[in-house]
Amino acid sequence: WEFYPPFTPKSAGRFSNYDPATNSLVIAGVGGNPLDLGRKTNYKDFSPRFGIAYRLTDKTVVRGGFAMSYFPYPDNDYAFNFPILQNNSFSAPNSFSEAQNAGQPVSMASGFPAPIVLASPPSVIPVTAIKIGTTSLVNQTYTAVPLNFREPYVESWNLAVQRALPGKFVLEAAYVGNPGVDIPATFNLNAATVANSGQAGRPL
Structure with missing residues (x-):
């Protein structure tokens, strides 16, 4: 018997979990x-x-x-x-200009700029909201953890016949199986449901 409590x-x-029913982050x-x-x-999770x-x-x-x-x-x-998860990046506009943060040059000598950290978040963040000082949350990728997730498992079995041969040789014939059951897979919840419809065909 195996036990895996929720993280x-x-x-x-x-x-922070994405809820597709409300299009928000919980x-x-x-x-x-x-x-x-x-x-x-x-x-x-019985595992004999x-x-x-x-x-x-x-x-x-x-x-x-x-x-x-x-x-x-x-x-x-x-x-x-x-x-x-917040990624802060400081990029130069081209290969001839130095990277800047708030109008000041960014260099290894001056150290990394202080990260832009969001204050204590609300309980639910609609993805139509705007990040503080940055771009919209709409055009982002999110992971939705299913609340009824069941742990996948592998069944392993084998059956073998061994036969002793002359000259201290051994002949063995075996059948081995390792099928996976309920193996999780990722898929796009916001994929277009109508061919050639583009953004208009996305459900979210």
Whole structure:
């Protein structure tokens, strides 16, 4: 039996999940939102493992085994949307001009500029809102963590027959299987539903 509780940040405001139903970002632990973003806990990850070996004759042995293994939600693709993940960049307008921040040159000697950090976020941020001092949140990519996510698993089994041969040789024939079940995959929630419709065909 394996148990993977939903990820929970150490403090409020450190997870941000996109909600396609409201087209907004839900901030964990803020404004009554649960720290685990409301993900359901699954207690049914039963993962048996067993094996068997049986000697048919002095020279023939049959072996077999079965196992189920679960794996949790990949943490590198979790709820790290804005404002949790913020990238600050300072680029020069061309190869002949130095990068500037607020009208001042940016150099390694002067150190990196202070990052632009958003204040404590509200409980829900509509993606139609405007970032402070930057561009709109509309044309961005967000990750939506399904609240009813079930851990995928792999079933592994094998069946082998071993036969002792003259000259201390061994002949073995085996069948091995490793199918994956409920393997997660990413897809575009905002893909156009009508061919050749462009932006007008996007649902969000």
